[in-house]
Amino acid sequence: MGKGILILLGTFIVIAILHVVSMKMTKISEAKKLSFRKVFFYIYGVFLIFSGILQCIEKDEIRIVFLIQSLCGLAFVILNFLGKVQQKTS
Numbered sequence: 001m002g003k004g005i006l007i008l009l010g011t012f013i014v015i016a017i018l019h020v021v022s023m024k025m026t027k028i029s030e031a032k033k034l035s036f037r038k039v040f041f042y043i044y045g046v047f048l049i050f051s052g053i054l055q056c057i058e059k060d061e062i063r064i065v066f067l068i069q070s071l072c073g074l075a076f077v078i079l080n081f082l083g084k085v086q087q088k089t090s
Helices: 002-025 030-059 064-082
Strands: none
Touching (some): 030 064
């Protein structure tokens, strides 16, 4: 029972922190938002690549799901580098 309450409180704290950060993000300039998005998609793509590769190594076989995960991460990195991930501002 005590463990469950700690997990629940931890989840609430993490959600509250994410909410505060997202509310602060609405008040910053568009240039900073674009740079944050660019960094986020690089980190996200690299995370997907490493996660897919590590799961392939852990399972000692190449499964199609892990291969697709790694390819999606590679696509995020390449498309972000080429500037195709950014939103067009009017």
